[in-house]
Amino acid sequence: MALTDLSNGFxxxxxxxxxxxxxxxxxADDREPxxxxxxxxxxxQLCMSYQEVSVEQLSLNVREPKLCVLERLISAIRxxxxxxxxxxxxxxxxxxxIQDRGFRAASDSNS
Numbered sequence: 322m323a324l325t326d327l328s329n330g331f332x333x334x335x336x337x338x339x340x341x342x343x344x345x346x347x348x349a350d351d352r353e354p355x356x357x358x359x360x361x362x363x364x365x366q367l368c369m370s371y372q373e374v375s376v377e378q379l380s381l382n383v384r385e386p387k388l389c390v391l392e393r394l395i396s397a398i399r400x401x402x403x404x405x406x407x408x409x410x411x412x413x414x415x416x417x418x419i420q421d422r423g424f425r426a427a428s429d430s431n432s
Contacts, residue, residue, distance in 0.1 A: 322376050324366050330398035331405065337367055339409050340394065347416035348387050356383050363391060390415075 331337040341364050349360040359382040362374040379391060390412055397404035 323372060324363075324374065324376065324395070325370055325372055327367055327395065327398050328370055331367075332402040336402065336405060340405060341367055343409055343412050343416075346418050347412065348390065348419075350419045351421060353384075356387070359383055360387070360391075 328337075331340070344360055344364045344367075349357045349364070351357050359374060359379055363379060366373040376395075379388060383391060394405075394408050394412075397408040
């Protein structure tokens with residue numbers, strides 16, 4: 322299943338940015354570099370009309386429960402703007418903000 326339709330499913334750019342913030346801040350953990358790479362490719366896919374990542378690639382590289390969260394998001398984008406808002410709210414509750422350890426390490430070494 323292609324994901325090229327996702328960029329058209331948002332109410333506006335603000336809603337898309339809120340979804341992207343949840344992916345970046347709460348799902349993409351740099352301690353899991355392969356998973357993080359594919360989550361960020363999906364993050365980018367939300368802006369693009371071409372294929373950045375496939376469902377199959379996500380299935381192979383993103384572990385549960387994050388894969389289920391992405392599947393719910395894809396369904397929400399294809400259903401309604403209200404479903405997207407609900408996804409943002411429930412995902413924010415379910416996943417804490419991830420500390421960017423790579424950025425922190427780089428900052429500490431430059432001090």
